[in-house]
Amino acid sequence: MRAWTRLLRAHAAATRLLNAELQAEHGLSISDYEALYLLSRAEDRRLKRVDLSRRLALTPSGVTRLLEGLEATGLVERTACPSDLRVVYAQLTDEGAAKLEAASCGHVGSVRELFEEHFDAGEIERLAELLGRFPGVAGADDSCPAG
Amino acid sequence: MRAWTRLLRAHAAATRLLNAELQAEHGLSISDYEALYLLSRAEDRRLKRVDLSRRLALTPSGVTRLLEGLEATGLVERTACPSDLRVVYAQLTDEGAAKLEAASCGHVGSVRELFEEHFDAGEIERLAELLGRFPGVAGADDSCPAG
DNA sequence: TGTGTATTATTGATTACGCAAGCAAGTCTA
DNA sequence: TAGACTTGCTTGCGTAATCAATAATACACA
Numbered sequence: 001m002r003a004w005t006r007l008l009r010a011h012a013a014a015t016r017l018l019n020a021e022l023q024a025e026h027g028l029s030i031s032d033y034e035a036l037y038l039l040s041r042a043e044d045r046r047l048k049r050v051d052l053s054r055r056l057a058l059t060p061s062g063v064t065r066l067l068e069g070l071e072a073t074g075l076v077e078r079t080a081c082p083s084d085l086r087v088v089y090a091q092l093t094d095e096g097a098a099k100l101e102a103a104s105c106g107h108v109g110s111v112r113e114l115f116e117e118h119f120d121a122g123e124i125e126r127l128a129e130l131l132g133r134f135p136g137v138a139g140a141d142d143s144c145p146a147g
Numbered sequence: 148m149r150a151w152t153r154l155l156r157a158h159a160a161a162t163r164l165l166n167a168e169l170q171a172e173h174g175l176s177i178s179d180y181e182a183l184y185l186l187s188r189a190e191d192r193r194l195k196r197v198d199l200s201r202r203l204a205l206t207p208s209g210v211t212r213l214l215e216g217l218e219a220t221g222l223v224e225r226t227a228c229p230s231d232l233r234v235v236y237a238q239l240t241d242e243g244a245a246k247l248e249a250a251s252c253g254h255v256g257s258v259r260e261l262f263e264e265h266f267d268a269g270e271i272e273r274l275a276e277l278l279g280r281f282p283g284v285a286g287a288d289d290s291c292p293a294g
Numbered sequence: 295t296g297t298g299t300a301t302t303a304t305t306g307a308t309t310a311c312g313c314a315a316g317c318a319a320g321t322c323t324a
Numbered sequence: 325t326a327g328a329c330t331t332g333c334t335t336g337c338g339t340a341a342t343c344a345a346t347a348a349t350a351c352a353c354a
Contacts, residue, residue, distance in 0.1 A: 003275035004161070004258045005181070010281040011158040012204040014151070016312085029340080034152070050302060057159040062341055064304055069340095086302045086349045111151045118280040127277045128150035133265040134157040163342095176310085197332055209311055211334055233319045233332045 021110050026103040031066055033107060036100040045092040075099050168257050173250040178213055180254060183247040192239040199237060222246050
């Protein structure tokens with residue numbers, strides 16, 4: 001039970017901090033950043049929305065809304081899939097890639113800082129391993145490191 | 148970085164699961180439950196809103212909105228502080244205490260189940276310890292166990 | 295070929311929360 | 325006792341997410 005409430009509190013503290021920072025410096029939310037990141041690593045820099053939804057742990061409508069914002073600012077664009085007319089790819093634009101590039105250094109730095117302030121390398125690894133055991137967490141896991 | 152995204156995913160997975168369950172069975176959100184729990188353990192079953200806000204990791208406005216709901220359903224009531232007219236206590240009602248009682252068994256059981264499915268006792272302890280190092284997490288910590 | 299079911303995505307309504315601003319009550323300083 | 329500030333709480337407004345309902349496409353099978 002203590003572990004559970006601490007998971008809640010740790011999440012609240014960390015997201016507030018990092019979200020504010022990312023928002024202030026680059027006008028992106030954490031979800032924005034993660035979506036751009038996933039797209040940048042994907043083949044042809046595009047993903048089906050349904051895949052994004054799984055990887056981001058958002059509902060399909062959440063993804064639609066998230067991408068609305070990114071499309072409006074030109075960081076992502078909609079492209080069709082010739083073999084399946086239902087799917088609409090989210091395609092990272094050059095501008096989006098540049099934005100990610102610009103934001104990533106600072107954001108990754110903030111995350112590092114937050115964690116390394118309280119943990120050593122082994123502990124971070126251990127924490128990641130433990131958290132990975134929650135259902136569905138470890139699966140979608142190329143969403144991890146960065147430079 | 149992997150630890151960070153896993154914290155996000157683990158939180159999303161766990162809160163969705165537990166929130167849905169608590170909502171379906173007792174019409175409470177996780178925050179509702181935690182507020183009731185904190186009040187039940189507090190002296191005279193009441194707390195200042197500012198203290199609730201610290202313990203729940205919500206902003207003051209978040210607490211106001213949360214308590215609006217609980218006041219509307221009669222689980223909590225507003226009482227004044229004679230020595231400081233600014234403060235408005237959140238006071239657990241008998242009905243609120245009964246509701247908490249009714250919900251707690253099932254909820255605590257669900258949390259146990261979720262964790263014990265994936266971790267043994269030592270790992271849970273270790274996880275709690277690690278999460279407790281995030282800023283502000285370990286401080287407000289009578290919010291833990293339950294029976 | 296036509297029909298039923300599953301999948302992909304979007305939309306409308308609602309909810310939960312944060313931020314910024316404000317009011318009212320308390321506490322200092324002089 | 326007046327003015328400056330701090331603290332506790334609420335309110336207005338915006339955002340991000342959810343759910344439920346819908347539409348459009350794909351596919352499986354009689």
